[in-house]
Amino acid sequence: MYDTSLWLGGKEFKSRxxxxxxxxxSFENMREAIEASGAEIVTVAVRRVSLPGQGESLLDxxxxxxxxxxxxxxxxxxxxxxxxxxxxxxxAGLGTLVKLEVIGDSRTLFPDVIGLLEATRTLSxxxxxxxxxxxxxxxxxxxxxxxxAAAVMPLGAPIGSGLGIRNPYNIKLILEAVTVPxxxxxxxxxxxxxxxxxxxxxxxxxxxxxxxSAKDPVAMATAMRLAVEAGRLAFKAGRIGKKLYATAxxxxxxxxxxxx
Amino acid sequence: MTVTVNGKPMELPEGLSxxxxxxxxxxxxxxTAVALNREVAQRARYAETRLSDGDKIEIVxxxxxx
Numbered sequence: 157m158y159d160t161s162l163w164l165g166g167k168e169f170k171s172r173x174x175x176x177x178x179x180x181x182s183f184e185n186m187r188e189a190i191e192a193s194g195a196e197i198v199t200v201a202v203r204r205v206s207l208p209g210q211g212e213s214l215l216d217x218x219x220x221x222x223x224x225x226x227x228x229x230x231x232x233x234x235x236x237x238x239x240x241x242x243x244x245x246x247x248a249g250l251g252t253l254v255k256l257e258v259i260g261d262s263r264t265l266f267p268d269v270i271g272l273l274e275a276t277r278t279l280s281x282x283x284x285x286x287x288x289x290x291x292x293x294x295x296x297x298x299x300x301x302x303x304x305a306a307a308v309m310p311l312g313a314p315i316g317s318g319l320g321i322r323n324p325y326n327i328k329l330i331l332e333a334v335t336v337p338x339x340x341x342x343x344x345x346x347x348x349x350x351x352x353x354x355x356x357x358x359x360x361x362x363x364x365x366x367x368x369s370a371k372d373p374v375a376m377a378t379a380m381r382l383a384v385e386a387g388r389l390a391f392k393a394g395r396i397g398k399k400l401y402a403t404a405x406x407x408x409x410x411x412x413x414x415x416x
Numbered sequence: 417m418t419v420t421v422n423g424k425p426m427e428l429p430e431g432l433s434x435x436x437x438x439x440x441x442x443x444x445x446x447x448t449a450v451a452l453n454r455e456v457a458q459r460a461r462y463a464e465t466r467l468s469d470g471d472k473i474e475i476v477x478x479x480x481x482x
Contacts, residue, residue: 177479203478205475208441227478228482244456250478316482362482364481
């Protein structure tokens with residue numbers, strides 16, 4: 157079937173699934189799961205090196221020549237921290253495509269949208285391709301687009317919660333509100349959640365815990381790849397309307413009579 | 417002089433550069449970045465950037481995350 161690609165920061169991606177690199181049982185398992193997911197974009201955190209250095213590095217297992225790295229600003233609670241983290245990531249050679257997080261509350265990890273908007277504006281001006289993790293709020297999504305975001309990434313549910321897409325109607329409203337790609341980021345628990353996001357018309361799904369913390373991350377990564385593809389296909393195919401009563405699939409004419 | 421590296425105070429010889437520090441700590445260079453007193457240090461200037469008493473250094477690299 158004909159489909160367009162996902163474009164972010166002038167780069168084309170065939171896969172609409174973006175995966176994280178946290179919480180895997182081992183680097184080897186992570187490598188296999190990422191491969192199985194078919195993802196081309198892989199998120200990473202920016203953290204202090206352990207000293208003295210020389211330990212195993214994440215990038216020994218995720219080939220930066222093969223995957224586009226997407227550094228995040230997880231753990232940042234102010235726009236200033238998030239912006240500085242992006243500068244560090246760029247200097248480290250991780251590129252200028254960034255997943256921007258400005259967290260407002262440690263228990264829910266909900267975004268501080270005021271700081272998020274400010275950081276989006278600053279980083280866009282500085283030439284970064286900014287993908288902000290935001291609420292499922294169409295008004296904020298539009299403001300982020302106007303501030304220069306290259307995509308908006310509303311949460312389906314809290315990070316790592318596995319609660320699925322809690323407010324599909326808001327996701328639909330976000331899709332109407334913006335012209336940049338909409339990528340559901342956070343909340344996916346299982347394959348059907350990813351399919352639902354794609355069936356709504358989202359341009360992609362980003363997930364980490366749902367794969368990494370599954371009993372078998374490689375199998376779940378495969379399930380997610382298929383779910384994203386299936387959901388996308390269903391969206392492009394155009395689903396039927398919902399009706400309260402039955403509509404027969406077989407002709408009503410020509411039914412044989414058995415009355416004696 | 418005392419310099420705080422990734423949150424830990426370290427006793428270091430005067431006049432040490434960022435380049436010297438990274439070599440001393442055996443830090444892998446690829447995909448690593450350094451912040452000196454909250455400002456990102458330019459990779460090309462590690463050798464000429466001298467550390468001073470009380471400086472705060474952050475050395476970071478990519479780790480698993482979502």
